[in-house]
Amino acid sequence: MLRKYLSRGEPLVWFTGSALGVCLLMIGCLLLVVLVNGLGFFWPAPLVLVTLQDGSKALGEIVNREAVPNPGQPDHLLRHRIQLKLGNRDLLGSDFRWIDEAQIAGRELPKGVYYVERREYGPLLGTPVTLKEGDAVKASGPEQVAPLLPRIIEQAARDRAAIEKIEKGTIGTINYQIERGRLVARGLDELAKREPARDLSAQRAKLEQQLAEQQRRYAAEQERLEKLRQSASPARVTFRTADGTEKELQALEIYRAYPANDLTLPGRAAVYASRLWTFVAEDPRESNTEGGIFPAIFGTVMMVIIMTIAVVPLGVLAALYLREYAKQGPLVRTVRIAVNNLAGVPSIVFGVFGLGFFVYFVGGTIDQLFFREALPTPTYGTGGILWASLTLALLAVPVVIVASEEALAAVPRSMREASLAMGATKFQTILRVVLPAAAPGILTGLILAMARGAGEVAPLMLTGVVKLAPQLPLDGFFPFFHPDRKFMHLGFHIYDVGFQSPNVEAAKPMVYTTTIFLLIIVMLLNLTAIVVRNKLRRKYQTSAF
């Protein structure tokens, strides 16, 4: 009876099913944790005013509640405490505070309190009391100031954009040209040293003239910027915090302010959307604990694309040689095993290799040959997006080789024979028949490689990723794409925000949110590859696939 039951294989079905179930459960839990922690971050929570037994007050978002550990005592884990996000770091010294529930005399949701996101010191929580412009008081009392706030903030955002345009745009361009001029001047110095007889005065004069012109423009722009700074958003808003302290903020410092307890549901949703958009589209502020992650998203996508461009030809060509041309024997078998094992080498080892080979050796040589005038400041001889991408390409190449080899092996022999019997050379057969038929399988390898590459952090830390990159690797300055620049990466951003941040508690939710975006990007990149693969599959459908 039991034997019959066993021989039918039913327990095996259960085993296999539960194995899959466990996998799905773990992945599901992981995603759930990330989603819940990450997506809730932008939701404008109500601000609770807590009155303590001693009469003092604290206003903040309740972010956590836990049992108070008191080992050995009867009240161990019986009492609870809540964690408040108070903001006002400049006034209170820290953003967060644990309060024992036993000490709380009363809680309320006061009307008219604002959650203010500002340039520095984290958020400010308080009630707007006066609005000044210059020395003149324009409005006083929360009822009068509050309606004026949205317009002030909008104006401030516009002024900030104008200032940034001059800083990064015009002045940035001038700086770039001055730097270029400096490098040309150094190049001339070098030339003069090598060939003392040569007369370079004409070039020097011209250069000096250009430089003077740029300097003049720089001074003019600087002056314009200064004027703009002074005239922009002259309003100043004073906020009163829960404990009665008053803090005056320049309008320019205020990024966003919302009355946390007076919002309707659509209002909250609007704040949520606007914060989410800021997160996706803007640069980080306050050592990455505020603002957005746009440069990191950009850097990740760009790095994966460069890596793909590097890894596909390399991997496919290597696989072609291994499978189609190399004489199958012990040597090829050894190479194949070695390639497979390469996939198991710790990624930090690839990072060290990338640093030594790409950055110091290749990059250093390029600097010696082409960017001599900038030395000792390295151009390519330091970490950059190109070297990081190539290091990752090296790391992912075994995956591509293995997948490509399998795809090539799966092309039916009959199809190769058909081509060869037509008088095609081996090369023509590979190019016209074998590669197209193997393309979907090769793309599968590429998908795996991309997923591996996009999630890798350790090698990047040695080869070009930085906490904050002032410039994107792609911009308006010739040659537009700057493979030597350092870049930001979502994976490294997670590590940096979560573990290297000066304000870990405040940055914690950003770890989850950044994770979500990394997952989304990997998914989008893979989806693109899958769509391409399915297209190819339909086109080159054969019995083998």
Added chain:
Amino acid sequence: MPETMTDDRTGIRIATEVKEQDAAAREVRAPDIVIKDVNLSYGDNHVLHDISMDVEDRRVTAFIGPSGCGKSTLLRCLNRMNDLIDHVKITGEIRVKGLDVNAPATDVIEVRRRVGMVFQKSNPFPKSIYENVIYGLRIAGINDKAVLDEACERSLRGAALWDEVKDRLQESALSLSGGQMQRVCIARAIAVEPEIVLMDEPCSALDPIATLKIEELIYALKEKYTIVIVTHNLQQAARVSDRTGFFWLGRLVEYGPTPDMFTRPQDRLTEDYITGRFG
């Protein structure tokens, strides 16, 4: 297709027309392929023993014999497809229209251009019908659309497929039926105008109606091409071929005009095989 009748002794239907023209069938034509003392071994496995035969110009020559007798191997020697297999050793001489196939100076590409091949399992490329047919011209570097179009139509007409596919040339060849796919392969083989067409069991995967069409096609093609066909189907050999060679354990046992082979086999083994006593 000629009328057929059943042979009294072997029970195999053979072409009466051929029977009536036995004299014509037996007439010896100039040899197109000369095979002389060919031995072939895969490593230690001696597969072909001292094969010598002449394949005549614009006739259909059938190779028959039990599985593993070496008939396909010999066929693949004629366009050097055995080159693809490791550890193959071939001695002896094969001349295709005077060209020494195995000579070191001979360009294998040239041999395969002149000797087309159709395989047991139809193997169209996963491309359009059009691209399949003109594949040989494309790899020869011909890209003139007029030439390609002309070759495509001519070959498809030659393979008796034009009327069925002329409106869907850009569709994938894999969307066709098995018989049509095999005819695409034949069209592909004749598109480069070879002198000889080798067929390795071209109908073994096809239903009787598709088989009939291919046989009719073979009958028509022999006007222009010398055809060598390997088949397991004795009736087929009897129906379509002018010469039949019977192979057994890597040796050519008997080779002669088809009517004689099926009615008056000289060798005991041949008779046993044809009458179905073994094989």
